[in-house]
Structure formats: structure tokens, C-alpha cells
Amino acid sequence: MIEVYGLKKSYGEVKALDGINLKIERGKIFGLLGPNGAGKTTTFSIIATLLRPDEGDVLYNGGSIFSNVKNWREKIGFVPQEFSIYEDLTGYENVYLMGRLYNLPPQDIRKKVEELFEKLGLSEKMKEKVSRYSGGMKRRLNLMMSLVHDPEILLLDEPTAGIDVQTKQRIYDFLRELMDKGKTVLYTTHMLKEAEELFDVVGIIDSGKIVALGGVEDLINKYADELHVEVELYREKVEDGYELEKFGVYEKESGILKVYLKSQSEITDLLKKLTEMNFEVRHINLRKPSLETVFLKLTGRELRD
Ligand SMILES: Nc1ncnc2c1ncn2[C@@H]1O[C@H](COP(=O)(O)OP(=O)(O)O)[C@@H](O)[C@H]1O
Ligand SMILES: [Mg+2]
CATH class of the missing domain: 3.40.50.300 (P-loop containing nucleotide triphosphate hydrolases)
Structure with missing residues (x-):
């Protein structure tokens, strides 16, 4: 040991x-x-x-x-x-x-x-x-x-x-x-x-x-119990000054907003809010919980390969 x-x-x-x-x-x-x-x-x-x-x-x-x-x-x-x-x-x-x-x-x-x-x-x-x-x-x-x-x-x-x-x-x-x-x-x-x-x-x-x-499994179960959703927004429609961070992690370069939700029904609410704010959604992706989810959750940062 x-x-x-x-x-x-x-x-x-x-x-x-x-x-x-x-x-x-x-x-x-x-x-x-x-x-x-x-x-x-x-x-x-x-x-x-x-x-x-x-x-x-x-x-x-x-x-x-x-x-x-x-x-x-x-x-x-x-x-x-x-x-x-x-x-x-x-x-x-x-x-x-x-x-x-x-x-x-x-x-x-x-x-x-x-x-x-x-x-x-x-x-x-x-x-x-x-x-x-x-x-x-x-x-x-x-x-x-x-x-x-x-x-x-x-x-x-x-x-x-x-x-x-x-x-x-x-x-x-x-x-x-x-x-x-x-x-x-x-x-x-x-x-x-x-x-x-x-x-x-x-x-x-x-x-x-x-x-x-x-x-690995324990960490995923412990920290990644929420739904990981990635919403890709049309970047040209995203004006500076919008507080996308209040939803989750927003990456300017890729135009991807990463959000954790407690339940599936919250996806509808999120999309509704984004629409109200005049954001256009290009793509939406539900991610399986992984070590990446754990890492993002704990540090708010992405680990790249
Ligand atoms: N010899 C050194 N002199 C000054 N700073 C160092 C030295 N070695 C590492 N660092 C700093 O210490 C931190 C940790 O570095 P390191 O252990 O090499 O990280 P990793 O291996 O995870 O990339 C970094 O901020 C790095 O810049
Ligand atoms: Mg090293």
C-alpha cells in the first residue's frame, strides 16, 4: 500500500x-x-x-x-x-x-x-x-x-x-x-x-x-446523477453580454452550452427560455454520464484529449 x-x-x-x-x-x-x-x-x-x-x-x-x-x-x-x-x-x-x-x-x-x-x-x-x-x-x-x-x-x-x-x-x-x-x-x-x-x-x-x-463507476454515480445536455447555438445570433453562464458552461468557440438538468422535462423549459431570448438552436445532444461529466461538474472546465 x-x-x-x-x-x-x-x-x-x-x-x-x-x-x-x-x-x-x-x-x-x-x-x-x-x-x-x-x-x-x-x-x-x-x-x-x-x-x-x-x-x-x-x-x-x-x-x-x-x-x-x-x-x-x-x-x-x-x-x-x-x-x-x-x-x-x-x-x-x-x-x-x-x-x-x-x-x-x-x-x-x-x-x-x-x-x-x-x-x-x-x-x-x-x-x-x-x-x-x-x-x-x-x-x-x-x-x-x-x-x-x-x-x-x-x-x-x-x-x-x-x-x-x-x-x-x-x-x-x-x-x-x-x-x-x-x-x-x-x-x-x-x-x-x-x-x-x-x-x-x-x-x-x-x-x-x-x-x-x-x-470510475462510483464517481460517475456520485457526481454525474444529473442529465448532461449540450445545446449548440448559432454563434452569430449570440450577442456578447448575454449571460448564458447562468444556464451552465458556455463555450464561445464552439457555441455549445453545457447544462445539467434534474429531469428530462426541464429540457423543454430550457429550450423555451432560449427561444424567448432569441437564441436559435442548431443541435441538441443528450450525453450519457461519464468521467467528463464528473470533471466538468467539479471544475467547470473541459478536459480535452
Ligand atoms: N520546475 C518548475 N519550475 C516552475 N514551475 C513549475 C516547475 N515544474 C512545474 N511547474 C508548475 O507547477 C504546476 C504543475 O506542473 P506539473 O506537475 O508539471 O503539471 P502536469 O504534469 O499536471 O501538467 C504548473 O503550474 C507548472 O507550470
Ligand atoms: Mg505532466
Whole structure:
């Protein structure tokens, strides 16, 4: 069990973390979901002991990870958001090098590297220079480098940023396989769909604070009990100064008004009011409650893919 208590971290005036509390159980995939700048990387950098918090602590099975950093680092595999790869080396050499840094016997490393390249579908590129890899290949290599010492706990900071759907699925399958073997996975993303598909437990982070924590279904049931309606208005008819915000969230660029209603009958009232105010409706959409609904409800902001 990993427990994060009251983490605070400031960069000058910027409060990157403002009291983060989390509990992560063994064998689960925990996801930290939030927009850019929310504090995901800062949280993970602290858990990876690359950064010290101003306040708070991270406990593993009851003891602070900072009291024995070396021991903790051997247990974890950290995949940074930015690639940490030597472009002039081959993929094989990059992962091999990591194995040497962990002092593993060369023959064990060789076996492990081949197994990882096979699992992530990169065997053919193993002996090629990384400078010739595509973005998706580099992402997979970045992941392999954190796995060579067979860590119990994996910390992945946006491991699927900027890659195609097939590669994403391959990474998901691979992670599920690791969890079947009892590994614990901590994962950050700003992508709602990804969170819905992957996480056992999700923590929604916004401006350095956890605004919701729980299972995906539980959060949806708890926060998204209302009807989510999107009304697209003809933008040219919407004059500045109208207080569309009193209905819900209005997005100027798209002309879409997002409203939460208690019951279906309120849709008629809403449309009537809009008509009275001379707005013309272009399209109306009833949305199934999702993590997006939860996020919008809690923060009033949209999380974009
Ligand atoms: N090294 C740094 N120096 C100054 N500000 C930083 C630094 N790292 C992060 N920040 C700020 O801290 C906040 C949280 O950043 P970060 O943890 O990277 O968010 P996320 O990973 O969720 O996008 C942001 O406002 C960011 O600009
Ligand atoms: Mg980040």
C-alpha cells in the first residue's frame, strides 16, 4: 500500500501541489487524471524521489520512502513524461544500459531485453538506432527502460502521449498482463477515455488538489446523477453580454452550452427560455454520464484529449 499524505510543493509563487492525499492498493492500476499544469508530474516526481515535497510524506507499507531512498528506487520503475533515451544508441543498448545501472548480471539483462522488445512488438527494431524510431516506438522504449529490473511498482507519467491507437492498445494489454502478475501501476493522463478504459481507481487532480477520488463507476454515480445536455447555438445570433453562464458552461468557440438538468422535462423549459431570448438552436445532444461529466461538474472546465 502506498499512502500519500498532505503533499505540498511550490515553485516560487506557483503552488504546484496544495495538499495531495492518496491511497494506492497493491495490484491495482491507479490513475491520476487532470488537465495540463494540474500537478501530475510534480506528484509523480515526488513519489519517484526525484523531487522533495515542501510538506507531507509518501509511505510505503507504513514507512516513509524518503528514509530509504535506495531501497524504494529498486522497487519502482519510473517512466518520465519526457523521453530519457540516448538517440545515438540502439534500442537494445538503451535498455541494456539501464540493466547495468541496476547491476543486473549481463545474461539476465539480455534475456529480459529480448522479452520486453517481443512483448511490446518492437523486436525488429531492437538493433536500430533510436534516432530512427517513431514517436510511438520511443514511447515503448521509454517504458521498457523502466522495467528491466522487474519493479513491483510502476510509475508512468503520460505514457501514451502522442501515439496511435494500436500502440496504445498494445501498452494497455501489456500493463494488464503486469497487473495480473501482481504489479501495482500508477499512471497519469489528461485523457478521459483512457482513464475510463484503464483505471481501477482514479484521482481527479486540478490546481494541485485532488477534487475526487474513487472507482470510475462510483464517481460517475456520485457526481454525474444529473442529465448532461449540450445545446449548440448559432454563434452569430449570440450577442456578447448575454449571460448564458447562468444556464451552465458556455463555450464561445464552439457555441455549445453545457447544462445539467434534474429531469428530462426541464429540457423543454430550457429550450423555451432560449427561444424567448432569441437564441436559435442548431443541435441538441443528450450525453450519457461519464468521467467528463464528473470533471466538468467539479471544475467547470473541459478536459480535452
Ligand atoms: N520546475 C518548475 N519550475 C516552475 N514551475 C513549475 C516547475 N515544474 C512545474 N511547474 C508548475 O507547477 C504546476 C504543475 O506542473 P506539473 O506537475 O508539471 O503539471 P502536469 O504534469 O499536471 O501538467 C504548473 O503550474 C507548472 O507550470
Ligand atoms: Mg505532466
